[in-house]
Amino acid sequence: xxxxxxxxxxxxxxxxxxxxxxxxxxxxxxxxxxxxxxxxxxxxxxxxxxxxxxxxxxxxxxxxxxxxxxxxxxxxxxxxxxxxxxxxxxxxxxxxxxxxxxxxxxxxxxxxxxxxxxxxxxxxxxxxxxxxxxxxxxxxxxxxxxxxxxxxxxxxxxxxxxxxxxxxxxxxxxxxxxxxxxxxxxxxxxxxxxxxxxxxxxxxxxxxxxxxxxxxxxxxxxxxxxxxxxxxxxxxxxxxxxxxxxxxxxxxxxxxxxxxxxxxxxxxxxxxxxxxxxxxxxxxxxxxxxxxxxxxxxxxx
Numbered sequence: 161x162x163x164x165x166x167x168x169x170x171x172x173x174x175x176x177x178x179x180x181x182x183x184x185x186x187x188x189x190x191x192x193x194x195x196x197x198x199x200x201x202x203x204x205x206x207x208x209x210x211x212x213x214x215x216x217x218x219x220x221x222x223x224x225x226x227x228x229x230x231x232x233x234x235x236x237x238x239x240x241x242x243x244x245x246x247x248x249x250x251x252x253x254x255x256x257x258x259x260x261x262x263x264x265x266x267x268x269x270x271x272x273x274x275x276x277x278x279x280x281x282x283x284x285x286x287x288x289x290x291x292x293x294x295x296x297x298x299x300x301x302x303x304x305x306x307x308x309x310x311x312x313x314x315x316x317x318x319x320x321x322x323x324x325x326x327x328x329x330x331x332x333x334x335x336x337x338x339x340x341x342x343x344x345x346x347x348x349x350x351x352x353x354x355x356x357x358x359x360x361x362x363x364x365x366x367x368x369x370x371x372x373x374x375x376x377x378x379x380x381x382x383x384x385x386x387x388x389x390x391x392x393x394x395x396x397x398x399x400x401x402x403x404x405x406x407x408x409x410x411x412x413x414x415x416x417x418x419x420x421x422x423x424x425x426x427x428x429x430x431x432x433x434x435x436x437x438x439x440x441x442x443x444x445x446x447x448x449x450x451x452x453x454x455x456x457x458x459x460x461x
Contacts, residue, residue: 161368171401178354187314190215200391203236204234204235204236204237204238204239204304204306205235205236206241206303206304207302207303207306208229208231208234208239208241208303208456210303210304210306210367211226211227211229211241211279211301211303211420212228212229213307213415214226214283214300215227215228215229216441217275217279217281217440217441217442218271218275218442219269219441220443221270221442221443222265222297223263223264223270223296223297223298223332224267224270224271224297224298224299224442225244225294225297225298225299225300225301226300226302227241227242227243227244227299227301228241228242229241229242230242230344237421238417240348241301243298244292244294244301245292245294246292246293246294247292247293247294247414248288248289248291248292248293249288249289249291249293249415250288250450251293252264252291252293253415253416256293258416258417258418258419259344260296261416261417261418262299262418262419262420263296263297264296264298264413264416264418265413265420266415266416266420266425267297268286268298268409268412269409269413269420270284270442271300272286272405272406272409273406273409273429273430273431273443275442276317276405277314277317277318277321277386277429277433277455278433278434278438278442278444279438279439280309280311280314280398280438281306281307281308281309282307282309282398282401282402282405283300283303283305283306283307283405284306284401284402284405285304285305285405285408286405286408287302287408288408288414289302289411289414290302295336299444305401306399307398307401308398309402310398311437312338313339313398313399313439315397315435316335316338316439317402318420318433318435319331319334319335319338319428320335320336320339322433323335324357325426325427329339332352332354333373334351334456335340336350336353336364337365339396339399341393341394341396341399342393342394343392343393343394344391344392347392348389349389352388352389353387353389355372356384356387357395359380359382359383359402360384361375361422363376363422364422364426365423366424368418368421368422369419369420369422370422371417371418371419371420372410372413372414372417372418372419372420373413373414373417374411375414376410377410377411377413378405379416380407380410380438381407381410381411384407395412396455423461
């Protein structure tokens with residue numbers, strides 16, 4: 161696996177190059193946090209704990225699988241887990257029609273997006289090499305890069321999301337202020353930021369479901385890259401990794417080219433979001449409900 165490991169290292173170097181342009185020199189604290197987070201990936205016992213947490217959290221999910229860890233055969237430098245047979249991402253794309261990929265797209269969206277909104281815990285590495293496909297089921301591996309948001313930050317993500325879904329600009333600004341990531345509100349143009357959100361989620365406004373393609377994902381990446389107020393945002397770890405993870409997730413979903421009614425799916429999952437605590441599992445039944453709307457989109461950036 162040396163070749164693949166080297167490829168991944170180079171991808172991380174490219175990631176840091178992009179981060180340097182976003183964070184600038186003034187956000188060295190966020191860069192230090194990212195360095196510490198990446199170094200933690202070298203501890204396989206920590207990764208084993210992360211993996212077991214996700215396995216328990218998504219236990220019983222019809223489309224998501226997490227391999228079992230054998231702790232008695234694992235050490236800080238050795239991770240032993242259940243062997244899973246299946247297809248790689250490229251093989252899955254080559255052998256599966258676009259019309260048959262919807263369940264897998266649902267599963268990945270559930271795992272990386274709504275799982276985070278429910279639990280506050282984020283698997284921050286949606287790399288195609290971390291997926292193993294079995295028909296309509298996908299197994300996710302590599303739990304070295306896992307970030308846990310605080311209860312308050314998780315609720316801030318929830319509130320910002322709901323405000324955006326409901327197109328409540330005033331509530332959106334209030335929620336965004338709670339993140340405490342804007343360095344100078346007097347110079348920050350929230351209207352411009354809000355308009356960016358609308359552009360980033362245009363596939364949510366297609367009746368019956370929009371298709372997120374690789375071309376659309378590239379357009380989104382370019383919009384973010386050109387956002388003129390990046391130097392006014394200082395990113396806390398959960399906020400930063402959430403954005404980076406969902407940027408990568410867009411690309412994966414674009415490769416799948418699955419047509420999904422994003423609005424309907426979003427409201428279905430939103431019903432699982434609680435205000436008093438983090439959910440204990442993906443199907444936690446002690447739920448709040450949210451009245452459905454015709455159009456909606458999720459805010460990540």
